Amino acid sequence: MGWTCHLDQADLQEYVEKVLGTGYVVAEVTRMHGGAQKVVYKIHCDNGFVCVLYVWDLTMNYFQEEIANEHDVHERPFGAHSFEMNNRWLREHGILTPALYDLHVHTKQSRYPFDYALVEYIEGxxxxxxxxxxxxxxxxxxxxxxxxxxxxxxxxxxxxxxxxxxxxxxxxxxxxxxxxxxxxxxxxxxxxxxxxxxxxxxxxxxxxxxxxxxxxxxxxxxxxxxxxxxxxxxxxxxxxxxxxxxxxxxxxxxxxxxxxxxxxxxxxxxxxxxxxxxxxxxxxxxxxxxxxxxxxxxxxxxxxxxxxxxxxxxxxxxxxxxxxxxxxxx
The missing domain is CATH 3.90.1200.10 (Aminoglycoside phosphotransferase (APH), C-terminal lobe)
Incomplete structure (x- = not known):
């Protein structure tokens, strides 16, 4: 079975280890339904731990045309920055939402031209x-x-x-x-x-x-x-x-x-x-x-x-x- 993820296998493993520790080895990655504005992957580690990878890839956003034409970037409901800010606000105010483990924001030096994050997996x-x-x-x-x-x-x-x-x-x-x-x-x-x-x-x-x-x-x-x-x-x-x-x-x-x-x-x-x-x-x-x-x-x-x-x-x-x-x- 081919590898299905925005990050290649070695890069994903390196990222998981950096965020969670060397005891976390990626065993399986499956794509979940992520809606129209981001791609979501479920990550299974061989120690039984499960988390989620969010990817904000504008090229796979079904409303990329509207986002590109948005004049006021502060009003954009798309992207890692909005997710991080709202995740912090909700959790600080006692409103349940999956925890953000780490956010990687792309720069000109980044290998990947998109933002991505490791997020808590909620079983339910x-x-x-x-x-x-x-x-x-x-x-x-x-x-x-x-x-x-x-x-x-x-x-x-x-x-x-x-x-x-x-x-x-x-x-x-x-x-x-x-x-x-x-x-x-x-x-x-x-x-x-x-x-x-x-x-x-x-x-x-x-x-x-x-x-x-x-x-x-x-x-x-x-x-x-x-x-x-x-x-x-x-x-x-x-x-x-x-x-x-x-x-x-x-x-x-x-x-x-x-x-x-x-x-x-x-x-x-x-x-x-x-x-x-x-x-x-x-x-x-x-x-x-x-x-x-x-x-x-x-x-x-x-x-x-x-x-x-x-x-x-x-x-x-x-x-x-x-x-x-x-x-x-x-």
Missing amino acids: QKAEAYVQHPDQRVQDEVLERLGDMIAGMHAHQRQIYGKSDPSEGRRQEPCHLMQLDNAKEQLSYVVLHHAAIRDHHDRLIAILNELESRIDSRKRYGYIHGELGPDHVLVTERFEPYLIDIEGAQFFDTEHEHTFLELRFGESYRYFRPTGLDPNRMLFYRLHHYISLTSGGLKLLHRGFPDPVFARSLSDYHARNTLRFIEEWR
Whole structure:
């Protein structure tokens, strides 16, 4: 069987020994599903220890075009720097996420043109397995714990939005205006490939603008994951939820997170429903997610994502949501 890893065998062994010690000999490396923005490998050592290798290889990122065109590097949800910063913040604030053992940032002198890291391996299942768990008590235990974790994370607030490190720069405009621009940009891609939505382009722009006009100013932002679906939560056998894929975490409107939770958890969103959410922001972010996820699914489909059935179903489902939103809008 051929070697399947971004690092060659000798380099990976040298890296593991440097980080963990000479007693750790790599016995097997298998590629795991790492999503659309990084590559993930599971590393088995011959002493029984297991860890994970994250690789941020822009050439294998399905959204590399968008990243390359991003003018403000501080807003990028991609890459090792964002992972390290968010990993540190979450763990310092008692929010479970796999430990970072070591981060290697590439330089001009590096052998490999990408960043990579050794990360704790969490034995468990994704929260998807518990959303429809046959034992109601188990479902309640897991999702109530996750709900408490999310509430605790969102309760950390500050007066400016953006990355957890204030030195990463700040924007002066309200954060929802960024998402307004993003919704319009994603819509411009969708209309190239979806006739029904193309026919409603002007109507959608008008609705987005009207929804935005209803949003009042705000000076308090909660810390959010940014893309918190059941596939971004690992649950141990002790029912402990761990957040993964944390590169996009930041201080932001918590309504952005809650509308995403609604979409991804369905009926199980009842475990996460807080009080005090702004209904105008909820409406705005709902439509934003519909358009963005329609576009995201199409881009994955067009760019060779290994699961085209998923990509197509993602874009089709949220295209229907978008059109339904138009029909119900008054």
